[in-house]
Amino acid sequence: MNNEVLIEEKVSPEEHLKENSNYLRGRIAEGLTDGLTGSLPPDDVKILKFHGSYQQQDRDLEKERKKQKLEPLYQFMIRVRAAGGVVTPSQWLVLDELADKYGNGTLKLTTRQSFQFHGIMKRNLKASIRMINDGLLSTIAACGDVNRNVMCNPNPYQSAVHEEVYNYAVQLSEYFKPRSKAYYEIWLDQKKVDGNEDEEPIYKKRYLPRKFKIGLATPPNNDIDIFASDLGYIVIEENGRLSGFNVCVGGGMGATFGDEATYPRLADVIGFISPEDIVKVSEAVIAIQRDYGNRLNRKNARIKYTIDNRGLDWFIAELNDRLGYVLPKPKPFHFNTNGDSYGWLKGINGRWFYTLFVENGRVKDREKYELKKALRELAHIHNGDFRLTGNQNLIIGNVAEESKETITAVLGKYGLLNDDSNSGLRLSSMACVALSTCGLAFAEAERYLPHLIDKLDEIMQANRLEREEINIRMTGCPNGCARSRLGEIGLIGRTVGKYNLYLGASHNGDRLNTLYKEMLSEAGILEALEPIIRSFSLERKPGEHFGDYVHRKEIV
Numbered sequence: 001m002n003n004e005v006l007i008e009e010k011v012s013p014e015e016h017l018k019e020n021s022n023y024l025r026g027r028i029a030e031g032l033t034d035g036l037t038g039s040l041p042p043d044d045v046k047i048l049k050f051h052g053s054y055q056q057q058d059r060d061l062e063k064e065r066k067k068q069k070l071e072p073l074y075q076f077m078i079r080v081r082a083a084g085g086v087v088t089p090s091q092w093l094v095l096d097e098l099a100d101k102y103g104n105g106t107l108k109l110t111t112r113q114s115f116q117f118h119g120i121m122k123r124n125l126k127a128s129i130r131m132i133n134d135g136l137l138s139t140i141a142a143c144g145d146v147n148r149n150v151m152c153n154p155n156p157y158q159s160a161v162h163e164e165v166y167n168y169a170v171q172l173s174e175y176f177k178p179r180s181k182a183y184y185e186i187w188l189d190q191k192k193v194d195g196n197e198d199e200e201p202i203y204k205k206r207y208l209p210r211k212f213k214i215g216l217a218t219p220p221n222n223d224i225d226i227f228a229s230d231l232g233y234i235v236i237e238e239n240g241r242l243s244g245f246n247v248c249v250g251g252g253m254g255a256t257f258g259d260e261a262t263y264p265r266l267a268d269v270i271g272f273i274s275p276e277d278i279v280k281v282s283e284a285v286i287a288i289q290r291d292y293g294n295r296l297n298r299k300n301a302r303i304k305y306t307i308d309n310r311g312l313d314w315f316i317a318e319l320n321d322r323l324g325y326v327l328p329k330p331k332p333f334h335f336n337t338n339g340d341s342y343g344w345l346k347g348i349n350g351r352w353f354y355t356l357f358v359e360n361g362r363v364k365d366r367e368k369y370e371l372k373k374a375l376r377e378l379a380h381i382h383n384g385d386f387r388l389t390g391n392q393n394l395i396i397g398n399v400a401e402e403s404k405e406t407i408t409a410v411l412g413k414y415g416l417l418n419d420d421s422n423s424g425l426r427l428s429s430m431a432c433v434a435l436s437t438c439g440l441a442f443a444e445a446e447r448y449l450p451h452l453i454d455k456l457d458e459i460m461q462a463n464r465l466e467r468e469e470i471n472i473r474m475t476g477c478p479n480g481c482a483r484s485r486l487g488e489i490g491l492i493g494r495t496v497g498k499y500n501l502y503l504g505a506s507h508n509g510d511r512l513n514t515l516y517k518e519m520l521s522e523a524g525i526l527e528a529l530e531p532i533i534r535s536f537s538l539e540r541k542p543g544e545h546f547g548d549y550v551h552r553k554e555i556v
């Protein structure tokens, strides 16, 4: 047996699956037409992710369905790929209609500036993906072992280079899309042209060992949490022009309880590049991860582990080697915050941008709070765009001076204008989807955090901190989809109703939080936080953030 065969055997089953999938086709097309089950075969479920969809089940109904001896209520989540989270009003209307027609009537704005639909039945999956494509959007590679949605700062008000940076995000997103035609054949009925064989010049047949995420951040705003990216670019502006990017590599939030070989890690800033080198550098970084990432153990396969296993110096040397030059040293930069600023702001292009708080990114109609309806009405009259933020919020963007009043009136009519009814804590909160759709959730997040904040607000108010922006993040498991390890207060679900409490991330996203207490119920969380919040209000230094305070006081 030669070496190649030995190496060949040492990969996870997923690697063989990808390799044998005929460039991401699998048997998805056949499975879609099988009316006997609402699910797809397990192998195809894995390949389906590369097409932007996850098979799920409604976990609220799990026990009842089992009791009735019914198969789980299988349904699909679809994620849209929209670089930088920018869509036009007409695209918004397509997505809004899709949520009602095939989904569960809601839109989820994600922590990576994208849209998700939940509750789509298998019989409607193809029509849904088609509808998204007809709206000139896509779902391709929104999930799977490839480069995902590329993030960038959505708020152009502070930087003349914003549009330029957005264009780079689009360029990267396009360049790193899989080249396989499978997506277009399965969902859009394009015919395979004989002799026109698939090829993946960047990814090769096994694609990447694991998901890969790129982001571009424009200081002083770190609202995309650049240090959580596999590959990040920090915009360096000189004399009002884009002079280049600092490159950072190796960020990732996920971990598994009880498995010390897994951990969250912040990206390291390793050098500086000229703007025109961004594709070349990204390709070299992705190729290193493709060639050296762990293909045996998916839990250790992200680039953060590739870097830690071989050393950052090795990584930089390998990158320099592939680039054919030595990366210059990074340039100074400074981030203020990883949160959003709400309300109207005038962009340097003279147009207006309204950042709207969307609690945990869920767009739906509730009694006396018809957010979905309001945004539909806005999309009908708005000529600019909609921009999703990395904090699950929405910017009504590029509003002409003469339209500002009309937009304000619609927001006012539906009670959406920012006012003091939302505390600083709530405006700085973020929670992942978790139950009932996420198959990995141990506990509630999106559906519970608003209630916990009601109670925390009472403590904040009693200490005159109701306007204080303490960034609080909750996830239903340690995968960290709402970047809970970057919360000044972080809560991670252990089991239904119990959370680990983490404290002390920085307010600008450059320091992780630390475990403070484990397995807390709601009463335990309130009891743990009350004295710290009280002492913070009394003993903080002027302008000191909560995350910094708990460090100074050695609470963590």
Ligand code: SRM
Pocket (backbone or CB within 6 Å): 054, 056, 077, 079, 109, 110, 111, 112, 113, 114, 115, 116, 142, 148, 149, 211, 213, 225, 228, 251, 252, 253, 254, 255, 302, 361, 392, 431, 432, 433, 434, 437, 438, 439, 440, 479, 480, 481, 482, 483
């Ligand atoms: Fe995530 C898996 C939702 C951003 C780390 N994530 C999942 C799945 C697909 C569960 C699954 O594998 O079955 C969740 C679907 C839930 C549902 O019902 O919709 C899910 N992740 C989300 C979203 C929707 C959270 C949200 O409420 O906004 C975010 C969608 C982003 C997007 O538009 O692409 C989302 N996920 C993130 C982030 C944040 C980020 O990228 O900045 C992270 C942490 C950063 C990172 O990647 O390390 C993240 N998601 C994970 C992980 C852990 C990965 C790891 O290598 O450690 C998993 C589990 C996995 O991949 O095995 C996961």
Ligand code: SF4
Pocket (backbone or CB within 6 Å): 432, 433, 434, 435, 438, 439, 440, 441, 442, 445, 475, 476, 477, 478, 479, 480, 481, 482
């Ligand atoms: Fe699901 Fe965990 Fe991600 Fe929350 S953090 S969406 S529970 S995988």
